[in-house]
Every structure is written in structure tokens, then in C-alpha cells.
Amino acid sequence: MPKKSSLYKISPSLSVGFVLMPSFTLLPFSAFIDALRLAADEGDQSQQINCRWTLMGPNLDAISSSSGVQIKPWESYRNPVEFDYIVVVGGLLQKTLHGSQHVIDYLQQANRAHVPIIGLCTGSFAMIRAGLMHQRRCCVSWFHYKDLAEHYHDVIPVAEQLFVDDGDRITCAGGAVAADLAGYIIERHLGQSWARKSLRILQMDSPRPANAPQPQPASDYQVKNKSVARALLLLEQNLSRPLSTDEIADRLNISKRQLERLFIAETGDSLQKFYRKIRLNYGLWLLQNTQRLITDIAQETGFSDTAHFSRAFRAAFDKKPTQCRE
CATH class of the missing domain: 3.40.50.880 (Class I glutamine amidotransferase (GATase) domain)
Known part of the structure; x- marks a missing residue:
């Protein structure tokens, strides 16, 4: 005591x-x-x-x-x-x-x-x-x-x-x-x-519980559902080593099926499709704001190699990574 x-x-x-x-x-x-x-x-x-x-x-x-x-x-x-x-x-x-x-x-x-x-x-x-x-x-x-x-x-x-x-x-x-x-x-x-x-x-209705999600970092991803908000934070915190949907569901203590249903309802995309968008947007930011090698950027955004990153990048932005840097 x-x-x-x-x-x-x-x-x-x-x-x-x-x-x-x-x-x-x-x-x-x-x-x-x-x-x-x-x-x-x-x-x-x-x-x-x-x-x-x-x-x-x-x-x-x-x-x-x-x-x-x-x-x-x-x-x-x-x-x-x-x-x-x-x-x-x-x-x-x-x-x-x-x-x-x-x-x-x-x-x-x-x-x-x-x-x-x-x-x-x-x-x-x-x-x-x-x-x-x-x-x-x-x-x-x-x-x-x-x-x-x-x-x-x-x-x-x-x-x-x-x-x-x-x-x-x-x-x-x-x-x-x-x-x-x-x-x-x-x-x-x-x-x-x-x-x-x-x-x-102090003008607070009631204390928020420990597991309430932190306010999201500045981004375009605004959602109302708390589980989806917490999932988005996990996605943004794990760009270089992408988490599986099962891992994210386990951390949020909900079923994979429920997580996918909530995610599609809030974003219009499956979790993994949305995850790839976040990683590619981060890759675009790195290309435009740093001098890091494209190989390093591919690793930082969770792609297995430069070729994989380049294919996904071109599909998303209709440009090669080198063209965006130029």
C-alpha cells in the first residue's frame, strides 16, 4: 500500500x-x-x-x-x-x-x-x-x-x-x-x-478512457469511427514494415471482418488498398522533399524492392518516381 x-x-x-x-x-x-x-x-x-x-x-x-x-x-x-x-x-x-x-x-x-x-x-x-x-x-x-x-x-x-x-x-x-x-x-x-x-x-463532460484514440496527425484522413481512427494511426506508424489486417485487428481487439467492414464504410477502400495509398503518398513526399535514394524510399514505404515500388508508384500517379523528383 x-x-x-x-x-x-x-x-x-x-x-x-x-x-x-x-x-x-x-x-x-x-x-x-x-x-x-x-x-x-x-x-x-x-x-x-x-x-x-x-x-x-x-x-x-x-x-x-x-x-x-x-x-x-x-x-x-x-x-x-x-x-x-x-x-x-x-x-x-x-x-x-x-x-x-x-x-x-x-x-x-x-x-x-x-x-x-x-x-x-x-x-x-x-x-x-x-x-x-x-x-x-x-x-x-x-x-x-x-x-x-x-x-x-x-x-x-x-x-x-x-x-x-x-x-x-x-x-x-x-x-x-x-x-x-x-x-x-x-x-x-x-x-x-x-x-x-x-x-x-474544467468544462469536461467525463474523462476519456485510456484506450480512446489520440487525435490524428495532420492529414486528409478524417474519420468518425474510433476503431478506424486508431487503425489509421497504426498504418501511419508502420509504413516501413506494413502490418497485416490480422495484426491490426488483434491490436484493436476486434475481428478482421468487422475491421474491414468499418474501414470500407468510412473510407470507401479496403484496409490494405488504403494502406498502400498512404505508403505511396509518403513516398511521393519523400521524393519531393528529400534527396534520399529511391531504393531507400522503397524500403521506408514498405515495398520489397525498387522495382515493386516503381510499378505501384506509376500505377498511382501515372509517373515514374524519377519524374516526380525532377
Whole structure:
């Protein structure tokens, strides 16, 4: 069972310690902490009764967010056993990958104390740096999916849903999703009524579940069905090694037949035909915006060889790849 702080006169039902990476993103931090604030008391007085939180650092020097707004820690690092969760907030990726070794050390201390750790935005990368995500499922924004997949082969990246609860490791895509995750945590410790009270004041009807799909990356593919939206994310995240329809159906936990029926209803194409369109459009973009060899582009878009790519490309665009580059 999570231990409570001996410093508290009244033991809260939920206690959270926040740590910030350099150039952290403000929205996930403020969304999570404001949800806690609104669940902390009966009204809107910000009294830390039902749940309590603090912001820690190695000292009280201000930490700059990605937007330049600075926030000062309230105190130096406290013993992690005093919290139910340690929340690490990431932001600009390069800063998270290389900055604030003291945060990494503290996350390792929390791990040794068996305190659950939550990563918001690229906070998951800080958890990876701390060696806490080996063979773990790790939620990441679709925007940083390739960064994670290419650099960390011992982590299982998940970018088709909002957040992932992997026991004592919880990771979140970031942005406004942090409020949904906070609602999930509040409901676990305080009950559904407190989570609903908090999120409704934040103008949210109800928390989105963990497996709700992330908003799609900027593209022309707008669909209404959630399963098809998640399938599209999987297609876009697996261009160089195309997934079979069976694999996609298994990941979405629906039947292959149902997936095909939904996909045709939403797009007018079979899944694999649509998949090929996405891969070829990506190939066209690479031809027009990079100097990569056509052989490399064929591999990047999941074709067995250059000849196969060229035939499919010409059938789709009525031009050879070399002509599009010219």
C-alpha cells in the first residue's frame, strides 16, 4: 500500500509529488494539477484536504517551460515514500533527453522505494533514461513515436491511445490528455463523484478512457469511427514494415471482418488498398522533399524492392518516381 506523509496532520487519500524537466510543457502540468486542486475539497477553495501535491526540485531555482513561463519549486526533493505517485513532466525532447540528471536520479530513488511513477508528455523519455521502462508499454504522442521507436528498442511504444496504465508505470501522450489521466487517478483514490466534479468544473463532460484514440496527425484522413481512427494511426506508424489486417485487428481487439467492414464504410477502400495509398503518398513526399535514394524510399514505404515500388508508384500517379523528383 502507498505510504502517507508523516508531515501531514490529516492523511489525504491521494498525494502527488511533481518534478519538471527543463522546457516542460505547461498544459499537461497545469491540467493535471488543476484537476487535483478541484478534487481537493468540497468547493473551489484549493484546500489540500482530499488530495495534496507539491512541486519539487534540487533547489528553489525557477524552471523554464517550453513557452518561457517560469515556475519555482516549492521545496527540495522529499522522500518519495511520502507520495502515492511521482509525476514527471517533460517537454522539448532534446532537453528531456539530456537535461536535469537530478530528476533522473530522483526517479530511480522513487523506483527503489516502489512508488508508482507517471510520465506526462515526454516525461516518458525521462523514465526511459532512468531505466524504468525496459520491456514496458510506453504511451507517446504520435509526433514523437518515431523518436522513441528508433532510439529505444527495449521499450514498447504505444501511440494509438491516450495513456497507458502499466501498473506502477503510467505514461500519457501529453496536452489536455493529462486532465483525463488525472481524472482516472482521482477516481481510483477518491471515487467517481470527485473525478466528475473536478473535470466538469474544467468544462469536461467525463474523462476519456485510456484506450480512446489520440487525435490524428495532420492529414486528409478524417474519420468518425474510433476503431478506424486508431487503425489509421497504426498504418501511419508502420509504413516501413506494413502490418497485416490480422495484426491490426488483434491490436484493436476486434475481428478482421468487422475491421474491414468499418474501414470500407468510412473510407470507401479496403484496409490494405488504403494502406498502400498512404505508403505511396509518403513516398511521393519523400521524393519531393528529400534527396534520399529511391531504393531507400522503397524500403521506408514498405515495398520489397525498387522495382515493386516503381510499378505501384506509376500505377498511382501515372509517373515514374524519377519524374516526380525532377
